[in-house]
Amino acid sequence: MEYTVEVCARNVEDAVREGVEKLGVKQDNVKVEIINEASQGILKILGAKPAKVKLTVRKKPDEYMKDIFENLMQKMMLNAVVSVKEKEDESICLDIEGKELGVLIGKRGNTLNALQYLANVIYHRQFSFGRGRILVDVENYRKKRKKTLEQLARNLAVKAMNTKSDVTLEPMTAQERRIIHLALKNHKDVITYSQGEEPFRNVVISPR
């Protein structure tokens, strides 16, 4: 992603508008430096110079999202520390740590998934060229949930084999279904697939 751009245009306003479009962010997140104003020259032809501006994105995606979450925590009256990490593929990991953050997770991660979904929408609205994803975790919930799901997958694979019939899991998010698929990817006796429509899409474990 580009975070700074120089644009020439007929006047300053046009140059700014063009530059903001090029950066793909909203104007309030852009710092404008005017390198030179347009000058009309004699008879508007001789010696006319275009306006030139330099635009810089004020807050890069990681800082921007960290800010959003710090404000959210404050508005939810939660005492929490937000840390941010940007991965190589432009994905941004936001980790929230603190006391009594169960409300942020909710039943089976419901609230956490809603927060993560909103974070992704906000990120793509603000940075229209952003290619990454926003991953939100509270108190390592995702890591623990991954372990639980992998264990569940293995147990249900055994059940599918013993009963020689399909085992249907409860609806999950794409992120969680993926964990199940990956856990049983190399299993020699069962296959996995997903069925149904979002948000009720669920995994089926089926004996080979």
Added chain:
Amino acid sequence: MKELVEYIARALVDYPDQVDVKQVEGERSIILELRVAPDDMGKVIGKQGRIAKAIRTVVNAAALKENKRVMVEIIQ
């Protein structure tokens, strides 16, 4: 609670100045009436109401501590 809805809505829309939230308080429930610019309606509702649903989930989590039911209504 009002500020939370305002903050989330402002982050989602194109015209943050036109975001307005009114709080109507009942005995056991709070109703938050969210108004946005007509062009921004879709931005706070989302496909099949997905964004609206996520906003409600987050607000309900925040309301848990106050032991009140909070309803977020998007008003045209």
